[in-house]
Amino acid sequence: MLKKLFLLGFFGFISYSSQAQREKILNLPSFDKDLFHYGFYLGTNNNSYKVSYKPSSFNNAEIEVTSSIGFNVGLIADLRLHNNINLRFEPGLMSNTKTLTFKHISGADNVKIREVGATYLHLPLVLKLSTNRLNNVRPYVLGGISYDYNFSSNENNNNDNFTGEFRTTTSNIMYEIGVGVDFYFSYFKFSPSIRGVFAINNEIVHDNKALSQWTDPIDYLGTRGVFLHLSFE
Template identity: 80%
Template sequence: MLKKTLLFGFFGFFTICFQAQTEKILNLPSFDKDIFHYGFYLGVNNNGYKIGYKPSSFNNAEVEVSSAVGFNVGLIADLKLHENLNLRFEPGLMSNTKTLFFKHIPGTENVNTREVGATYLHLPLILKMSTNRLNNIRPYVLGGVSYDYNFSSNQKNGDDNSVGEFRTTTNNLMYEVGIGIDFYLNYFKFSPSIRGVFAINNEIIPDNNSPSQWTDPIDYLGTRGVFLHLSFE
């Protein structure tokens, strides 16, 4: 529901602002002439997991994922490669909590539920492709890859689900795509965007002993999420 709300809200905001671009006075007319500039960003995220299954001794395995809204914050370094193409490095932190409900495991919530907290050092390298400037707005699309270090992974923890510890990988690769708009204001450029983030590698760490009803049925577990990203440059 949150993903749909963010998406419709963003496009509504885009439509209203686009229609409002009747003012001919250009703000920050020399902003895009700089080869290099800095900024920072704030945002919210809703990250879940994509889960793939494999044959195991546990029939009808199913894991339901629910996620809380998290936050992301970081810095921006932008290098102009072309009039319509920029290379960006956006190091930051992103954090949220996911709850996994193992529907094939009988028992109480304490037995078949695992809460997975994740705080990532997010290091994306992104290409931003923009249209020509139209008065004080400039739509763009972006895409890139990132290295993500999960401080909360528990990968090296010797305890596993037998004592309530669901473990994930510490080092991860992700890719992200998105769309946004640059708004040239009087003193800075404001750039809201909506982005999808997708894990490339498998993030699950198998339990120490097999068969494990928590990890044996899972073939792939990878982060999937949506960000509402607000940049100030």
């Protein structure tokens, strides 16, 4: 019995030692020593709008916003500032569709519902703060600010909600924060993260007529969203 336990313990120790040795093998050991490196990313987003109201001629104004799942895709340029600090430029495209239902408006759907498509040229400058590397894993947090150009804004379109067109601003400033983990593989680094994006400026473009049941009650309308970001470097 003791011999069996000894053999079991011996082989268990050998197995554990072998596993520990394997875990100490670092993939891409010098990856984080480069001053510059590049990559690309893709992902999905669920961007909605935050809406706040102001006193208006329209009582009990209420706008319901629903959004569809959109996509993100872009490039990465990374500058190492410190062993644990990187500055990243991540230009790309961010797109999704939002449906606005004006619940204080009665009538047919073409009167009280507006579908707002948005495709942004997303130009964020991001500061990434990483922990020390643990074998082939490295958690991090990040935050940054971006300029976003909305190709679908219709800001300069003379048509407004009275002809069925909901307009938003073309140039926008947003900030984003997130958390993620770097995983080091033999030939590349894979970094999934979850990020929140928040518009700073007001994105609403008011209708041409002063008393508009669609835009007059709105004090602020700005993008609020979350997206899954998958980068390959």
